[in-house]
Amino acid sequence: MFDVLLSHIEDKVDLTEKDKSELQQFFTCKKLRKKQYLLQEGDVCKNLSFVSKGLLKSYMLDEKGSEHISMFAFEGWWISDFNSFINQEKAVLNIDAIEETELLTITREEYENLMVKIPIMDRYFRILYQNSLVTKDYRLMVFNSFTAEEKYTQFAEKNPDIIQRVPHNLIASYLGLTPETVSRIRKKISFK
């Protein structure tokens, strides 16, 4: 499972053999069953987690107990309550496994040590966060100015894999729509 992480890092930066052998010691393997929590709101998010296998979702619960999904994470993605991880404050997000999942986790302290010991990891995370900001800017724009139908169709075009793999009620939650609205839009699209 460590190979998935190495290959993800080497897509973005060059690692020496020394870097590679040192990297592994910063990470811990963790397995989750389907529906198992990685994080519950109110706890501090102690780890940043790389998904080497499986699928998770992060979400907030509202007063009525409805899930508002903020992210899906597949193989090759990182997941956390990022504010909670960076500032070691209480998490507002819950994270649980949609499928059986394998993770490589790093603590807040080891995350800083990693960058000191292997400075090229600053570049890796700089590029990772740079890409993530592009994605989040796009998502904010969608929430700010798109209609329900535009939200769904643009998401479906950009994420055919998620549309295949994730139940539609979870996609509705991610888009801030009701399952009924998504159902209506899907019918309308298939009719076209």
Added chain:
Amino acid sequence: MFDVLLSHIEDKVDLTEKDKSELQQFFTCKKLRKKQYLLQEGDVCKNLSFVSKGLLKSYMLDEKGSEHISMFAFEGWWISDFNSFINQEKAVLNIDAIEETELLTITREEYENLMVKIPIMDRYFRILYQNSLVTKDYRLMVFNSFTAEEKYTQFAEKNPDIIQRVPHNLIASYLGLTPETVSRIRKKISFK
């Protein structure tokens, strides 16, 4: 104006005297009058801009010509259409000056060269983007699950300076609310 940038960088990482003298050559000074465009949608965002003085907003225009504001940028902030800058694609955002503004700008090519020449800048941008992701996560959460009143009151608590300095109709646009809704909430709060 270069001192504002140096001090912002040195808040996050240590620079040598050599770093400092080399840094300046990567940046160009630019002044904007009030209401002047830094970027118009459809153009490619050629520069990442650091605000050394003034105030700008970035926004999308909808079909009716209404502005949907995605960001305000003060002294010490960076601004761009980040997707357009990183991927050199057409911008979807407009950026213009709310006040008279002074900027330090860096091109896409020089941004990469900067990181090669002064590797500690990878760390600076890693930390900058890390903080920016925390802020954007919070904003997505707000759009996803807060009521109009919660959006306004939380924003006002976190950004007393923006509430003072930015016209209320622009704050309404940033929060995805109508000016009338913001006005109603403000009255209700002051009544409390």
